[in-house]
Amino acid sequence: MLAPYPQLVRAGYRRHASYWQASLGGVTANVVFGLLRGAILIAVLAQRGSVAGYDTAVAVTYVWLGQGLIGVVLLWGDTELSQRIRTGDVVIDLSRPWNLQAAMLATDLGRAGHAIGARLLPPMAFGALFFPLRWPEHPITWILIAAAVPLAVTVSFSIRFLLNASAFWLLDARGALAVWGATSGVLGGLVLPLSWYPSWARAVLAWTPFPALFQFPIDVFTERGDAFTLITKQLVWAALLLAAGQVVLARGTRRLVVQGG
Amino acid sequence: MAELPPVESSPRHRSVYPRILASRLRSQLAYPGSFALDVVAQIIGQAIELLGILVVFTQVRSLGGFSSTEVVLMYGLAATAFGLAILCVEQIEKLPEYVRTGQFDVMLLRPLSTLAQLLTADLALKRLGRVGTGLAVLGWSLTTLQLDWTPVRALVAATAPLVGAVILAALFVAANTVSFWLIDGQEAANSVTYGSNFATSYPITVYGPWLRRLMCFVLPGAFVAYFPALALLGRPDPLGLPDALRYSPPLVAALTVALTTLIWRAGVRHYQGTGS
Numbered sequence: 001m002l003a004p005y006p007q008l009v010r011a012g013y014r015r016h017a018s019y020w021q022a023s024l025g026g027v028t029a030n031v032v033f034g035l036l037r038g039a040i041l042i043a044v045l046a047q048r049g050s051v052a053g054y055d056t057a058v059a060v061t062y063v064w065l066g067q068g069l070i071g072v073v074l075l076w077g078d079t080e081l082s083q084r085i086r087t088g089d090v091v092i093d094l095s096r097p098w099n100l101q102a103a104m105l106a107t108d109l110g111r112a113g114h115a116i117g118a119r120l121l122p123p124m125a126f127g128a129l130f131f132p133l134r135w136p137e138h139p140i141t142w143i144l145i146a147a148a149v150p151l152a153v154t155v156s157f158s159i160r161f162l163l164n165a166s167a168f169w170l171l172d173a174r175g176a177l178a179v180w181g182a183t184s185g186v187l188g189g190l191v192l193p194l195s196w197y198p199s200w201a202r203a204v205l206a207w208t209p210f211p212a213l214f215q216f217p218i219d220v221f222t223e224r225g226d227a228f229t230l231i232t233k234q235l236v237w238a239a240l241l242l243a244a245g246q247v248v249l250a251r252g253t254r255r256l257v258v259q260g261g
Numbered sequence: 262m263a264e265l266p267p268v269e270s271s272p273r274h275r276s277v278y279p280r281i282l283a284s285r286l287r288s289q290l291a292y293p294g295s296f297a298l299d300v301v302a303q304i305i306g307q308a309i310e311l312l313g314i315l316v317v318f319t320q321v322r323s324l325g326g327f328s329s330t331e332v333v334l335m336y337g338l339a340a341t342a343f344g345l346a347i348l349c350v351e352q353i354e355k356l357p358e359y360v361r362t363g364q365f366d367v368m369l370l371r372p373l374s375t376l377a378q379l380l381t382a383d384l385a386l387k388r389l390g391r392v393g394t395g396l397a398v399l400g401w402s403l404t405t406l407q408l409d410w411t412p413v414r415a416l417v418a419a420t421a422p423l424v425g426a427v428i429l430a431a432l433f434v435a436a437n438t439v440s441f442w443l444i445d446g447q448e449a450a451n452s453v454t455y456g457s458n459f460a461t462s463y464p465i466t467v468y469g470p471w472l473r474r475l476m477c478f479v480l481p482g483a484f485v486a487y488f489p490a491l492a493l494l495g496r497p498d499p500l501g502l503p504d505a506l507r508y509s510p511p512l513v514a515a516l517t518v519a520l521t522t523l524i525w526r527a528g529v530r531h532y533q534g535t536g537s
Contacts, residue, residue, distance in 0.1 A: 019445070021443070021444065021445030021446075024445075024449070025448030025449040025450075026448050028448065028452050029451055029455070029456070031452075032453075032456040033452070033455075033456060033459065035472055036459050036460050036476070039467050039472060040317065040324075040463060040467055043324055044317055044320055044321050047321050048321060051320045052320075174299070175298025178302035178306075179298075179301070181302075181306075182302055182306035182309055183305060183309065191309070191313050192316050196316055196319070197316055
């Protein structure tokens with residue numbers, strides 16, 4: 001039964017490999033925002049020298065890795081499941097001999113794999129060319145980041161899956177997805193480092209899966225905090241959210257009514 | 262396809278646009294629940310940018326030589342202008358679709374301006390959420406700053422969001438015209454649209470020299486919020502730029518519109534249709 005999933009990973013990779021022009025456009029947007037966000041952080045650090053452990057090198061690494069991760073972790077534009085629920089096409093997906101959530105996760109990991117080359121490396125290369133990035137000091141960090149990024153993708157996927165699955169009840173998941181798209185960046189540590197936030201905000205966010213999306217993988221790469229703790233937290237959130245997705249999928253499937261003869 | 266001779270809009274033709282728009286607005290309000298959520302998402306999306314500014318100011322007292330309230334004023338001007346601009350010209354993002362499906366051919370056949378047809382095909386009413394957020398923040402900062410009000414400053418405060426909206430709207434149209442040449446140029450154009458929303462919310466003094474030249478003068482983002490804010494605050498430019506610049510946004514807006522018209526015409530001339 002394991003057979004279809006590796007195939008789906010490959011299919012997800014190939015599906016996105018054919019849209020290189022779109023990748024180029026996305027990278028352009030990431031680079032523009034990298035320059036702007038980087039300028040703000042550098043302006044702050046020009047006055048303070050270091051804020052919450054961020055000096056200029058860590059800050060620009062934070063910015064460029066974050067900009068690269070946007071396309072990999074994926075916050076915006078994943079509406080496929082909710083649209084298939086609305087049109088009823090989801091019945092076809094549900095009747096295939098696979099677990100729908102696992103199949104979609106496999107496809108999404110394949111997509112993310114392609115995005116590492118197409119969306120993560122170009123902004124990082126741009127950043128490395130024009131800014132003094134801070135590279136990992138310990139070789140093991142490269143192995144740890146190779147675990148933290150797929151886990152960030154899995155957490156992001158499982159949240160997107162839950163939001164899309166709300167269409168089983170609401171028929172239209174657009175509002176929920178729009179709110180997620182608007183807030184996930186700022187809650188996940190993409191817009192500004194979470195350690196710059198007031199302590200009450202940090203305390204609240206520590207109980208949410210959002211830091212697992214951007215802040216944790218970036219912290220692993222910049223060697224801030226204990227990488228094993230961060231990855232364990234990511235693992236726990238991924239497991240919890242995937243399990244919640246299974247429950248919601250089972251409930252939603254029972255509710256599903258398809259019109260037609 | 263050869264370009265058709267332009268047909269000047271007669272008064273009869275012009276009355277078509279309000280009617281098209283009214284029908285679109287009715288259709289958007291047909292599902293009030295979904296519409297309300299869309300507006301809320303817009304308010305959150307715009308307010309999140311403000312949150313970023315406030316977090317920065319928990320770490321420093323001033324940014325680029327400006328206090329938090331002064332930066333919030335720039336944000337209010339920029340957000341209102343961006344909301345108005347995207348409200349009016351968001352349809353331009355559909356251009357790739359019109360080109361790909363051949364619907365643009367239909368537009369060329371009608372005796373109406375192609376750009377006006379495209380822009381009035383719909384109006385993104387949900388963007389009022391952004392305009393509302395911008396106006397609320399602008400109102401708050403204008404009352405908090407205790408400005409020395411003069412007739413000229415009142416005029417700047419009243420017109421700056423509108424002039425800024427014209428500049429940004431023209432910029433978005435110009436950036437999206439790239440779709441006549443590139444099929445997948447949408448996201449690159451988006452980086453101009455949303456990048457300028459972000460860039461104009463901060464004083465241009467925070468950007469390095471060449472980024473400042475590009476994002477603020479080549480793409481005239483500095484005239485949306487930064488220069489009007491200097492006029493309202495009545496303070497000298499930390500960069501030592503001439504004082505006349507702070508009253509120049511209307512002129513810059515006119516120039517941007519003129520340039521955009523030229524770029525649009527070049528795009529239409531380049532357009533060849535999709536099939537036989």
